[in-house]
Amino acid sequence: MPELRRDPVVGYWTIISTERSRRPIEYRPPLAMEERWCPFCEGREKETGVEIDSIRRPGSDPNSPGWDVRVILSKRPLLANASAAIERFGAGVYDLMDGIGQHELIIESPRHEHDLDEMSVETIEKVIQVYIRRIHHMGSDPRFKYALLFKNHGLISGSAKDLIRHSRSQIIGLPITPKRVKEELLSTRKYYERRDRCVFCDIMRQEKQTALRIVAENEHFFAFCPYASRTPFETWILPKKHSADFAHLPPAHFKDFARMLKECLSKIRNLLDDPPYNFILHTAPFRHRKREVYWKTIEEDYHWYLQISPRLTKNAGFEWGTGIHINPTPPEEAALLLRQTVVDVE
């Protein structure tokens, strides 16, 4: 089982991953990368382990063809999928926790050759519907404190095993609220306490006024390049109406969110020639327990958003040592270029 180990100096957690264990020689990059046989395509359902959720065409059976979106457990999970209680230990100065979680893959299409932004708005709506259903499902397990939804597109993590391009996202149910999430919750609470306003609502208001960093806009969503963008062409999508929890997105807004996601990802693809990117959902943690003080006011303080980060630069010693990122493209320039990039979202 993987271990969650806590650094005793600053308190970050690390996953010491036994499922992905590698010997020194296995870190060497392969000389040639070859795309391997894809187990995620329609007709190969037996290759992936059991289907835990799906949207299917009428009359089709689980673990067989006929699906539009399909959810399976990762075969190389970051955290082990186990029904046991999660034990927490101390070892002198160190803290340790069983690496239990739930690591799901959301296969966004039965077809291999389509990336998310190339799918129809209707298909992306189905993916959003599944995202929300999976987050609700994870939230029903009181062991989990947070569900991280993210997507790695076109990234090669250093091992040849990963080279399957079939479009998919990942959701991981975590037994801890990550430090980075806590920081956002605490900061937004402090902002609210001082001003009785949500910081994200304030940011959106100012971005609309200056119009310097807007990428796209529709009835329910707003996309812009953030003022202190850490990566070139970083783009955030926010709901215009204040809401702390993505899982509460009303179904009537799914279509607008799908269109906005398609629009932003298509602009990035066209402008930057299909770069690698991550997107990460920032949303409220599960609120099973009432111990943490910030949960009391989270609905007012926090505002969910999707962060899209093209991965065009690499971090080196300076970023590691300081946490300060270096961005060679001012977000005003990035947003202008993205605005000017015409895409078809219908």
Place this chain on the structure above:
Amino acid sequence: MPELRRDPVVGYWTIISTERSRRPIEYRPPLAMEERWCPFCEGREKETGVEIDSIRRPGSDPNSPGWDVRVILSKRPLLANASAAIERFGAGVYDLMDGIGQHELIIESPRHEHDLDEMSVETIEKVIQVYIRRIHHMGSDPRFKYALLFKNHGLISGSAKDLIRHSRSQIIGLPITPKRVKEELLSTRKYYERRDRCVFCDIMRQEKQTALRIVAENEHFFAFCPYASRTPFETWILPKKHSADFAHLPPAHFKDFARMLKECLSKIRNLLDDPPYNFILHTAPFRHRKREVYWKTIEEDYHWYLQISPRLTKNAGFEWGTGIHINPTPPEEAALLLRQTVVDVE
């Protein structure tokens, strides 16, 4: 001039770098990487701009051959080298600061083909002497709050311009104490307040007892793989005697530190086939002003260390979204393999 921009949500700073500005097409990786002509070799002193410090053989003149270690200003600085006062602004919800700092390159050898760990202990001692002199010099400028010393080895930052292997380190004088440094200072203070002991001294004591993660040891220094290592084979070098500030390292300890640095870097090279790595010095900030409360007790709370991080894995969405790193090699296994790797440090 670059801008330092502050994120209004969590408060991280980003450098929007005008000196390194890139258009979208310039992010595409070059098809073939070629090592370019090296301006850092002995005999090419005119190519690099003025020498601001050096250790020279008797009778040689600045900006000419005859040096052992040489310091110049970066030609593509992360922060501008300017004598002006550093202006701070607000712009609605946003905070902004002039991107003024001092970005120095320390060329560790007149010879192109030697990496730091391949140099003699005596040469590495000279490099350490220069590190300390440069940090003291930056500390004499009251505009700077922190000097970050780091080294990027074998990394390609995405642009062909960077492919010069000549061994060098970098020191950047910063007008802010980075968030990551503040977190360490605040956490170590809290630990001390509760226990009247330094957390790093406690860690060292426990690591010596369990002997699970020791990499190397000599009279004055201790090296081990940290319990919650974020990267495979991450190694920390600490002074055995409690000390918050690297710049106070007594000259009598330079030789031992040089030997320990050479030993750790050689082990990493031999075991992992000369992998890319960063090293980063974690040390106390300058203490010109007495406003920040943690400065009062910093000498007792904090303990400097050098963090060496081989860059064998790449971060993707999960690490970005959570701050939780995934390490596929347990530090016990990494330390065992590093201990078993025999190197010659004389």
